[in-house]
Amino acid sequence: MKRSFLIALEPSHTLNFMIYLQNIYLQQENAEYRKFPYIKPNVIFHEDFAQHFKELWEELTEKMIEGSAIDSELFVCHKDMFYDRLFIGASKDNEEAYTTIYDSFKVWWESMAGGFSIESSVYNKLDQLYSELTSFPDTTASERLDIKLIYDQCLLGGSVFYRNFAILSIDDFYINYKKIIPKLRQCIADESK
DSSP: OOOOOEEEEEEOHHHHHHHHHHHHHHHHHOTTOOOSSOOOOOOOBOTTHHHHHHHHHHHHHHHHHHTSSOHHHHHHHTHHHHHHHHBOOSOHHHHHHHHHHHHHHHHHHHSIIIIIHHHHTTHHHHHHHHHHHHTSGGGGGOSEEEEEEESSOOSSSOOOEETTEEEEEHHHHHTSHHHHHHHHHHHHSOTTO
């Protein structure tokens, strides 16, 4: 009997918040970098933000892969973790600016324009992705591929392809589609061959 193969796609609450913070940080570093959200809060990021971001990104990704943490719980229950790791925390003004960023993301994410729209934006590509991945014989070795969807590219984080797990942006489904297929095949390939 042939095993079935499943693609589980979910927009990641936590990783999208990280992208939101990344884009705010990059805009502060370079005024010509214009990405969503295009806001200029009066916030002081950690002096080694890029390194701390990468470490936190990898830590959060590992928790999601292991299944030891539910994505939305990481965002809601560990609100202070993002602040403590990525911002300079000595000032009340900085804490208030972070809270405004956090609340702004939360309002956007919970609206129809946030998580729902991100997920809906790639549904028409899922059948094509499924067909392409299942057309290779070694796909049957894997039963499931979990994809966490992010609204923009992660420029400061680490790897986005793991065994049976990937983090993809909307751009990956449309602009970088042909480049991601071989990488996704490696995520689900039979390692015994």
